[in-house]
Amino acid sequence: MSGVDTEKEVGPLNERKLRVKYELEKGEYLVAEPIVLTVWLENYGTKTEYYRRKDVGEFDLYDKEANKLKFSGRVFAESRLHREFVSGVGNGYFKAVKPGESTEKQRMNILDSYGSGQGGMDFYLVTGSYTATARHLLSDTSSFNVVSPKTTSDSAAMQLLIYAAENTYSEVGSYEQTYQFYAAFVEKYPNSVYTPRALRQLLSVSSVETPGFDEVRKQYYARYMITRFPESGFVWEALVDLNPAMVTVGEKASLVEGLQKAKASSPSESLQRLAEDLIGELEK
Numbered sequence: 001m002s003g004v005d006t007e008k009e010v011g012p013l014n015e016r017k018l019r020v021k022y023e024l025e026k027g028e029y030l031v032a033e034p035i036v037l038t039v040w041l042e043n044y045g046t047k048t049e050y051y052r053r054k055d056v057g058e059f060d061l062y063d064k065e066a067n068k069l070k071f072s073g074r075v076f077a078e079s080r081l082h083r084e085f086v087s088g089v090g091n092g093y094f095k096a097v098k099p100g101e102s103t104e105k106q107r108m109n110i111l112d113s114y115g116s117g118q119g120g121m122d123f124y125l126v127t128g129s130y131t132a133t134a135r136h137l138l139s140d141t142s143s144f145n146v147v148s149p150k151t152t153s154d155s156a157a158m159q160l161l162i163y164a165a166e167n168t169y170s171e172v173g174s175y176e177q178t179y180q181f182y183a184a185f186v187e188k189y190p191n192s193v194y195t196p197r198a199l200r201q202l203l204s205v206s207s208v209e210t211p212g213f214d215e216v217r218k219q220y221y222a223r224y225m226i227t228r229f230p231e232s233g234f235v236w237e238a239l240v241d242l243n244p245a246m247v248t249v250g251e252k253a254s255l256v257e258g259l260q261k262a263k264a265s266s267p268s269e270s271l272q273r274l275a276e277d278l279i280g281e282l283e284k
Helices: 053-057 080-086 152-166 175-188 195-206 215-228 235-241 249-265 269-282
Strands: 018-024 028-030 036-043 049-051 059-063 095-097 106-109 128-134 141-147
Touching: 018 141, 036 053, 036 095, 049 053, 152 175, 152 195, 175 195, 175 215, 195 215, 195 235, 215 235, 215 249, 235 249, 235 269, 249 269
Parallel strands: 028 141
Antiparallel strands: 018 036, 036 106, 049 095, 059 128, 128 141
């Protein structure tokens, strides 16, 4: 692929024989619940085609009246969930996919790009029906419904997350304030459908080297995610952060079990390899 690094050399995007494929885990999500989309490219042509990370990750979202929602996220935000797209591919460099072959399956959170809130990770969508489709390439359309929580506990947890999304730059603002907010959330709702979202925020905040940076608590929440939510779309972030050298003997068995579940449930070959490497480290 040496030298293939400009649009001119690979031809216009709309002339490349590439199709974006989408897959959702289910058809219905609660308000503020992460909506993790599995995505990959297929080459349906007769020659090798080239793509960039943004060609896979750019998509539009429409409501039930076919109105296109306003893009809310940061363009190509480097959240750790999106690191799966990088793998040596910057936005300006191309990778090849041969005729009849597909790229590795990756996952991304729709709420990183669309929804209400002031910014940061994890917006929220109001109740209704939505359809996602690729912005520049042929693609599947992936449709889903967003519904209100049916239990008192889920409703209360949802309201907390909406509050956080709408107050990113005020009460829930500094790294330490954000950490305290989501730590309290996890303590109150240790097994909620929303807990992986809170854990993701904790890992993100704990990974920022500020005066409040604390490696110990980052490792605690990485282990929490792997052992309790190994099949979450956000477990990738915990795997990236986990330091096997900081795992105690008593924690190893549960972590290995969680890593095995993460490996078995993820469509991403990159995540599978990372989980396997961590298992090897822990079993030494």
